[in-house]
Amino acid sequence: MTRKFGLLSFITGCVSLAALVVIYAPLLTVWVFSFWKPIRVEGSLRLADFSWDSYQKLTENSEILETLRLTLTVGAISTVLAIVLSLVFSLFYWRTRGIARKAMQAIILLPFLLPPIIVGLSLLISFNEIYVRRGVLTIIIGHTVLVIPVVYKIVLNRLESINESYIQASFDLGASKFQTLVYVVIPQLGLAVTSGALLSFAISFDETLVTVFLSGSSSTLPIRLWSMMRLGFVPEINALASSIVCVAALATLLFWLVKKRVEARPRV
Amino acid sequence: MRNSKRTDKWALWAVSTLCLGIPAVFILVPILAFVLNSLWHNDAGQLVKRLTLENYVAFFTDEDMRKVYFRTVFLCLSATVTNLVVGYICALYIYRQKVGSRLVLILIFTLPLFTSYIIKMYAIRGILGHRGVINELLIAAHVIQEPITAFIFSQSAIFLTLVVLYLPFSVLPIYLAMERIPENLRLASDDLGGKESHELKHIIFPLSLNGVVVAAVFTFVMTFGDFVTPQMVGGIDGYTFGRIVYSQFGVALNWPLGSALAVILLATSVVVALLSSLLLKLGVSR
Numbered sequence: 162m163t164r165k166f167g168l169l170s171f172i173t174g175c176v177s178l179a180a181l182v183v184i185y186a187p188l189l190t191v192w193v194f195s196f197w198k199p200i201r202v203e204g205s206l207r208l209a210d211f212s213w214d215s216y217q218k219l220t221e222n223s224e225i226l227e228t229l230r231l232t233l234t235v236g237a238i239s240t241v242l243a244i245v246l247s248l249v250f251s252l253f254y255w256r257t258r259g260i261a262r263k264a265m266q267a268i269i270l271l272p273f274l275l276p277p278i279i280v281g282l283s284l285l286i287s288f289n290e291i292y293v294r295r296g297v298l299t300i301i302i303g304h305t306v307l308v309i310p311v312v313y314k315i316v317l318n319r320l321e322s323i324n325e326s327y328i329q330a331s332f333d334l335g336a337s338k339f340q341t342l343v344y345v346v347i348p349q350l351g352l353a354v355t356s357g358a359l360l361s362f363a364i365s366f367d368e369t370l371v372t373v374f375l376s377g378s379s380s381t382l383p384i385r386l387w388s389m390m391r392l393g394f395v396p397e398i399n400a401l402a403s404s405i406v407c408v409a410a411l412a413t414l415l416f417w418l419v420k421k422r423v424e425a426r427p428r429v
Numbered sequence: 430m431r432n433s434k435r436t437d438k439w440a441l442w443a444v445s446t447l448c449l450g451i452p453a454v455f456i457l458v459p460i461l462a463f464v465l466n467s468l469w470h471n472d473a474g475q476l477v478k479r480l481t482l483e484n485y486v487a488f489f490t491d492e493d494m495r496k497v498y499f500r501t502v503f504l505c506l507s508a509t510v511t512n513l514v515v516g517y518i519c520a521l522y523i524y525r526q527k528v529g530s531r532l533v534l535i536l537i538f539t540l541p542l543f544t545s546y547i548i549k550m551y552a553i554r555g556i557l558g559h560r561g562v563i564n565e566l567l568i569a570a571h572v573i574q575e576p577i578t579a580f581i582f583s584q585s586a587i588f589l590t591l592v593v594l595y596l597p598f599s600v601l602p603i604y605l606a607m608e609r610i611p612e613n614l615r616l617a618s619d620d621l622g623g624k625e626s627h628e629l630k631h632i633i634f635p636l637s638l639n640g641v642v643v644a645a646v647f648t649f650v651m652t653f654g655d656f657v658t659p660q661m662v663g664g665i666d667g668y669t670f671g672r673i674v675y676s677q678f679g680v681a682l683n684w685p686l687g688s689a690l691a692v693i694l695l696a697t698s699v700v701v702a703l704l705s706s707l708l709l710k711l712g713v714s715r
Contacts (some may be wrong), residue, residue, distance in 0.1 A: 167625075169525075169625065169629075170522075170525065172518070172520055173518050173519075173521050173522035173525065175517065176515060176519065176522070177519045177522040177523070177537075180515055180518075180519050180596060180600075181537065181538070182537075182596065183593055183596075184538075184541050184596055185541065186552075187548075187549045187550075187552035187553050187556065187593065188541065188544060188549065189551050190555060190556055190562060191551075194555075195495040212553060246538060247450065249444075249448060250446070250448055250452075253445070253448040255443060257441070257445070260448060261445050261448070262448075263446050264449060265449050265452055268452040268453060268456050268457050269452045269456065272456060272458070273459075274650075275460075275683060275695065275698075276651070276653065276654030276694065276695065277651075277654060277696070277700055278654045278656060278671060278674060278675065278691065279460070279463070279691055279695050280652070280692070282463060282674075282678060282687070282688065282691055283459035283460045283462065284459050284468050285462040285678065286459065286462050286463050286684065286688070287458065287462045287463075288461040288697050290462055290644070296566075302455065306455050307649055311673065312521040332713075344458070364545050366545075367543075367544075367547075368544055368655070369546055369547055369657055370655065372658060373657070374678065375538060379497070382545075383546065383547040385544060386545075386548065386659065387547050388515050390547075390551050390554075398548070398551065401548075402544075402545060402551075402552070405455050405544060405545055405548070406544045407617045408546050408608055409540070409543040410540060410543075411544060413536065417536065
């Protein structure tokens, strides 16, 4: 519906531009401040000359780097757990009938629908009840519970779009259920699993509202940053934040290009 | 043959147990434990497992708490409505572009979602703050002499931050709903000489309402349960209901009261979700 220039185009265009400026302003200031440190000259705000200083400091800050490593580990483990469990759950939903599958789906979608604070404190109370100390394990469990609905939904969507006749053909040619699963179904899930994995890793990496209830002495990056910010300004944070933004943007772009490639290929 | 049928049956039984058991243990049981926790008695920081409704009574009799509750509901509703209006206009803008540019635009709008929430908030604090970018710019432009405090550590600061943080969550579902509108409906309207305002009123708006409802519920539930944003930019004046709940698990250390307040928070979210879908039904049937 491309239209000639009109009042509606003008208004929607202006509002969209303003909205983009507002949602990108925080990211932009972080990026600018990471290279041009804000300084005060006679009480007013000035920018220092360009330097890689804050990045240099970031590579020397072992506390942040250690936390970053833990965050990546937690993200990787919960993503793998979520993929394995989501595959089992979605296959179960796809291949069975009856109320068992409906009940299962209702439960696993809950953490996505509930406010994060509810998920966080439910797990906190339960872990406390069975004397599990808060730590990396509880964070991993929390993140896994939180990202399963996302991966599950993506994988199930793909499963339900598989043409039933491929499955029939596989059985007609004498394949067992297991062979059909491994040679016919699983190979079609590549893109769905990859999207699910990327999304769940991104969610885990940034998770704050649930993690804050589950982290003891060892915490992930958002929680550590939160406590650091309460103490005041740390120039390394700007460098770290802009690096994360760059990596996220690159990953999104790369995934998008790969996805276009794969989708352009004829489907089996 | 019969044997394999039997193993099949056993396998199905085992898989069903697994697929129901794991979610039940890690999701359902914790939620029940949390609701149960709201019914325990708290004796000066010590948990006593005796069933009582006193934690709920505490909420309904404490005027200060009710005041914070209603103020938070109002705050989150305003943020939600603002985001719906702005989000709708942005979605409409994207939808009116060529198919190829739509994808790029929606990507640009949603990319901020993949960048750290806490860092964005930190940056927003830097922009709105007492000696932040906005104040400095206003001073440099000689609009004001002294930095003004209107932007930070107040309810309006929380409102602004929530709007900025959660806007992409409104654009995305509304745009997705528009994208699902069948092309032929619009073509038919074109062929019959329908004006664009007509098309907007009779096709696009009614058929994108479900996206609006999804966006509304999502934004309200997320903002109402958020306790980090109010603490970061709200300061002492920025007390919200979510912060009160969270503080019961931190400094105040009254888990049963915290759980009861969280049940109320959850109930509010559910009521808002039900009301929104009811409104949608009414809107569609009209």
